[in-house]
Amino acid sequence: MQLEKQTEELDAREDRNERFADVQPIVKYNNITKSFGELEVIKGVDLELYPGEKIAMIGPSGSGKTTLGRLLMTLEEPTGGTIELDGELLWHMEVKGKLVRADEKHLHRMRGKVGMIFQHFNLFPHMNVLRNVTMAPRTVLGLSREEAHDRAITMLRKVGLEEKLEVYPSQLSGGQKQRVAIARALVMQPKVMIFDEVTSALDPELVGEVLEVIKEIAREGEMAMLLITHEMEFARDVADRIIFGAEGRIVEQGTPEQIFENSQSERLQSFLGRFAGAASQSL
Numbered sequence: 001m002q003l004e005k006q007t008e009e010l011d012a013r014e015d016r017n018e019r020f021a022d023v024q025p026i027v028k029y030n031n032i033t034k035s036f037g038e039l040e041v042i043k044g045v046d047l048e049l050y051p052g053e054k055i056a057m058i059g060p061s062g063s064g065k066t067t068l069g070r071l072l073m074t075l076e077e078p079t080g081g082t083i084e085l086d087g088e089l090l091w092h093m094e095v096k097g098k099l100v101r102a103d104e105k106h107l108h109r110m111r112g113k114v115g116m117i118f119q120h121f122n123l124f125p126h127m128n129v130l131r132n133v134t135m136a137p138r139t140v141l142g143l144s145r146e147e148a149h150d151r152a153i154t155m156l157r158k159v160g161l162e163e164k165l166e167v168y169p170s171q172l173s174g175g176q177k178q179r180v181a182i183a184r185a186l187v188m189q190p191k192v193m194i195f196d197e198v199t200s201a202l203d204p205e206l207v208g209e210v211l212e213v214i215k216e217i218a219r220e221g222e223m224a225m226l227l228i229t230h231e232m233e234f235a236r237d238v239a240d241r242i243i244f245g246a247e248g249r250i251v252e253q254g255t256p257e258q259i260f261e262n263s264q265s266e267r268l269q270s271f272l273g274r275f276a277g278a279a280s281q282s283l
């Protein structure tokens with residue numbers, strides 16, 4: 001029975017991976033490098049993310065995972081290489097046949113295609129839950145009060161917070177705050193969502209409820225998702241593909257089965273070994 005279920009899951013995952021074979025990527029990093037002063041933290045990364053694909057990015061602390069997300073969110077500018085988003089260059093534009101740095105107008109328009117959720121929720125403390133979620137659709141997308149309200153309610157229902165519309169962030173648990181932050185990003189209907197270690201600031205007992213919400217969004221959605229995480233079980237459950245990065249490079253990538261059951265590089269084996277050690281210690 002158990003074996004049957006596993007086989008079904010594998011088949012479903014293979015079907016999904018085949019689905020990406022004929023489509024254009026929604027995101028494409030081309031030989032991306034990023035330095036902070038003398039420190040080169042991204043060292044020539046090529047990565048494609050397909051519409052609807054869920055990629056989990058794992059790797060040691062300081063390996064450049066967050067920086068890759070921030071480059072796509074236009075919070076950091078690449079030092080070298082290009083990023084394509086939804087068929088257009090993100091950081092560059094062509095002027096008179098030459099590639100130049102994109103202007104603010106272009107960056108602003110492109111930024112609207114991406115949503116990012118951070119470790120710290122950054123809610124507006126003086127606004128209730130509903131206003132936190134309707135704020136950007138009203139001001140950035142120019143939606144009417146009713147449209148923004150309807151969209152916000154749909155998203156707050158999705159994250160299980162439709163009962164908390166009038167409540168202020170200080171009255172919410174960490175898990176609830178993070179779910180508001182997720183609704184606030186979803187309401188903008190981005191094409192790509194980046195989740196950056198969204199549970200690492202939470203008390204352990206609140207981690208599960210947030211991961212469940214993300215899994216649900218992943219299951220239903222056509223949205224591409226980049227999930228930066230230290231939660232290995234979650235990565236295994238949710239991802240179509242896992243990227244293992246270390247010291248600014250992609251060292252290995254594959255399906256969860258390939259990464260967790262058949263890892264090739266010593267670097268990945270030792271990384272996963274450390275996790276297994278930590279898990280058995282905490283039992």
Ligand SMILES: Nc1ncnc2c1ncn2[C@@H]1O[C@H](COP(=O)(O)OP(=O)(O)OP(=O)(O)O)[C@@H](O)[C@H]1O
Nearest residue numbers: 036039041059060061062063064065066067068197
């Ligand atoms: N604004 C910055 N200025 C200088 N160095 C930075 C800056 N942002 C990141 N770094 C450095 O870049 C490297 C990669 O950081 P990054 O946060 O991308 O790693 P990470 O893999 O996400 O780590 P973690 O899992 O701990 O979040 C680190 O050495 C970090 O100190």
